[in-house]
Amino acid sequence: MKALRYRKFAAVSLAVGIGLLGAACNNSKSDSSGGSSADGAPLDPNAKVTISVDCMPPTTKAAERKEWMEDVAAFNKLYPNVTINGKDGFPCEDPAKFTAMLKAGTEADVFYSYFTDLQTVLDSGQAEDITKYVNNKTIPALDNIDPAVMDGMKDEGKLYALPTSNYKMGLIYNRKLFQQAGLDADNPPTTWEDIAAAAKKITALGNGAIGYGEYSAQNTGGWHFTAQMYGLGGSMVSDDGKKAAFNDANGKLVLQHLYDMRWKDQTMGVTQGFKWPDLMKNMVSGKEGMYLGAPDDITYMVQSLGGNYNDYGMGPMPGGKTTLSGGNDYFFKKGLSPDQIKAGVAWVTFKFLTQGKGQFDYARTKADGLPVGLPQPLFWVGSANDKDIADKSASATIPVANFKPYMSTNVQPKVEPVRAQEIYKVLDNAVSAVLTDQHADIDKLLSTAESQVNQVLANAQ
Amino acid sequence: MAVSTLPRHSAPARPASRRRTPVSNRLRRNLTGHGFLIGAVLCFIVFSWYPMVREFIMAFQRTRRGTTTWVGFANFERISNDPVFWQAWRNTIYFTVLALILGFAVPFFVAILLNELRHAKAYLRILVYLPVMLPPVASVLLFKYFYDPGYGLFNAILKTLHLPTSLWLNSADTAMPSVVIAATWMNMGSATLIYLAALQSIPGDLYEAAELDGASLWRRIWHVTIPQTRLILSLMLLLQIIATMQEFTEVYLLTGGDGPQGSTTTVVYLMYQYAFSFNNLGSAAALGVILLLVLVGFSAFYARLSRARD
Numbered sequence: 001m002k003a004l005r006y007r008k009f010a011a012v013s014l015a016v017g018i019g020l021l022g023a024a025c026n027n028s029k030s031d032s033s034g035g036s037s038a039d040g041a042p043l044d045p046n047a048k049v050t051i052s053v054d055c056m057p058p059t060t061k062a063a064e065r066k067e068w069m070e071d072v073a074a075f076n077k078l079y080p081n082v083t084i085n086g087k088d089g090f091p092c093e094d095p096a097k098f099t100a101m102l103k104a105g106t107e108a109d110v111f112y113s114y115f116t117d118l119q120t121v122l123d124s125g126q127a128e129d130i131t132k133y134v135n136n137k138t139i140p141a142l143d144n145i146d147p148a149v150m151d152g153m154k155d156e157g158k159l160y161a162l163p164t165s166n167y168k169m170g171l172i173y174n175r176k177l178f179q180q181a182g183l184d185a186d187n188p189p190t191t192w193e194d195i196a197a198a199a200k201k202i203t204a205l206g207n208g209a210i211g212y213g214e215y216s217a218q219n220t221g222g223w224h225f226t227a228q229m230y231g232l233g234g235s236m237v238s239d240d241g242k243k244a245a246f247n248d249a250n251g252k253l254v255l256q257h258l259y260d261m262r263w264k265d266q267t268m269g270v271t272q273g274f275k276w277p278d279l280m281k282n283m284v285s286g287k288e289g290m291y292l293g294a295p296d297d298i299t300y301m302v303q304s305l306g307g308n309y310n311d312y313g314m315g316p317m318p319g320g321k322t323t324l325s326g327g328n329d330y331f332f333k334k335g336l337s338p339d340q341i342k343a344g345v346a347w348v349t350f351k352f353l354t355q356g357k358g359q360f361d362y363a364r365t366k367a368d369g370l371p372v373g374l375p376q377p378l379f380w381v382g383s384a385n386d387k388d389i390a391d392k393s394a395s396a397t398i399p400v401a402n403f404k405p406y407m408s409t410n411v412q413p414k415v416e417p418v419r420a421q422e423i424y425k426v427l428d429n430a431v432s433a434v435l436t437d438q439h440a441d442i443d444k445l446l447s448t449a450e451s452q453v454n455q456v457l458a459n460a461q
Numbered sequence: 462m463a464v465s466t467l468p469r470h471s472a473p474a475r476p477a478s479r480r481r482t483p484v485s486n487r488l489r490r491n492l493t494g495h496g497f498l499i500g501a502v503l504c505f506i507v508f509s510w511y512p513m514v515r516e517f518i519m520a521f522q523r524t525r526r527g528t529t530t531w532v533g534f535a536n537f538e539r540i541s542n543d544p545v546f547w548q549a550w551r552n553t554i555y556f557t558v559l560a561l562i563l564g565f566a567v568p569f570f571v572a573i574l575l576n577e578l579r580h581a582k583a584y585l586r587i588l589v590y591l592p593v594m595l596p597p598v599a600s601v602l603l604f605k606y607f608y609d610p611g612y613g614l615f616n617a618i619l620k621t622l623h624l625p626t627s628l629w630l631n632s633a634d635t636a637m638p639s640v641v642i643a644a645t646w647m648n649m650g651s652a653t654l655i656y657l658a659a660l661q662s663i664p665g666d667l668y669e670a671a672e673l674d675g676a677s678l679w680r681r682i683w684h685v686t687i688p689q690t691r692l693i694l695s696l697m698l699l700l701q702i703i704a705t706m707q708e709f710t711e712v713y714l715l716t717g718g719d720g721p722q723g724s725t726t727t728v729v730y731l732m733y734q735y736a737f738s739f740n741n742l743g744s745a746a747a748l749g750v751i752l753l754l755v756l757v758g759f760s761a762f763y764a765r766l767s768r769a770r771d
Contacts, residue, residue, distance in 0.1 A: 125527010217717030436721035
């Protein structure tokens, strides 16, 4: 009898426990009380607000984490009634998880994303229109931020996000291999012909050296095809976004360059099918001469893969007509109260958009042993840009001269095409074909990809 | 006066199932059972049944700007117009056929071989099962190294033997067979053990009789082993087809999903792309529903075929 009672108790406890667990898993809503006046006014320091913010550095990134906590403390001196609940994670956005969170509505109040996620976030209905909360009073440096970058956060004239970093793609190269091959490490190649010539010399070093590396899997092949098209002055889709526009002389040139380097020059190695971050790993292993990337690739190579800043340099996008641009931003979750949005704007401004503070406190970054000197972010314009360069140089911990070729060439940024990922997936096939099939028919590949992208664009209408 | 020692007969009791008791009484009596059951049932509801129902609903919906609308069969139409849709089906069927040739036949013959062995049977069984105990990601990474055309083990062996090397995962022609070889190696241990158990249940006198009749090894397999294990073979065939039609892990890890020129894009990988790369959950759900219907249809056809044969 006693045993029976115990079993009943255990069973009921189990059921109740499961129920409570379910209830505990339910997210509690952020509170806000008090209140500021007009929408365009900065946050009232007396307003009591709680917001969750993701992309807080994890404990494994001790220095970055310390800086985040310091910034929260400094922010709380200005806004003592604002509670910032940091949600840590690295990398800040895992695309699959991000999509699932958007669907479930479980993202943070102020959530991190890539520039390219704008349409995804808007389609999910999870972003708040923050147009009326953003002005020179709430973001004092607003006029110093590149308007093109701010435009990238807008849709139909409404502002949905604030940028935290941006980049332009370029050519990342291994200075060590350049020197060994007798190439000028301070003057990287700027045309595809020069790249092919440099790749030959690097490959000739032997011992597994590969002149040039290229992605071709998980949509990254199409992504880099787009970058190369932009470099040559081409476009992926027509201006109205309804038709494919890459089946032209530039498109053929891109695939022909890759084909020639892979099969005629044999400067790309036999292993293909690379996806992010395979080329970075190859670069760190000291076997890869060049590939296309963004400045923060170098941070990743050093901090996560054990590379050395002295070994890498960066030049402008080959072709130099335009370059694919991208970056990171923070959205504001739909349904936040005006004070929560104001608190989020104030936090992002303090941490990411104020010179001398937060991410732009270069002296602190240097003291914490973190790299200073990478050409990213680069959203300041005019005198603010000059100041940023000066501040960065004063505290530089990495050889900034290695990025001089990249910085000194002003290549105009160009954003990704509409339906970018779907288009990249189609172009992956064309890129992987020229890298894996010696008998690849470039005209046919482009023509097939064109009709497939037209289908993708038609489906999207 | 005689006192009867016989039990007094009362009216015959009604069967328990016919007895009318209030629901609350029955619930109270079975509280323990229900309590323990509720955890499993909740898990099934939350993680299996509800997602299935949601998938069917989402297959007919589209979300734009936070507004979800019913779109009828538009998602199905959209995916059928996708140029990769038919390629993904062709690849999936190709994978399934190759996986059946290798993944179904090889474990069966390995099991027969193990069953015939007189010595070291236990050690060899462990050896065959060992790959199953490795985490799938570790196994796949191992094969990725084996397949590397530059420094991989397979090409090194071929070179040593003065045989032509292969591009393995780096060629549209050889990528899918390479994936199947890796998948077979990773999964054959479990199938082999199941076949082995079935083989050991075959009465030995059947083989003795066959041997007395002068049957060769092949005839013994054909006329004794296969008929005696037909039930388990049928079940394994069905399970294998269902599993291989849902291929994802190996292609995702070995070739990044698509492979050279999309040669390893499977239906489930395309579903993943729709959901997580294109943020088109409606189309992903529609593709999932199509796959489910194909598998249910196949299973029903197979069940009917098996019944007819029996």
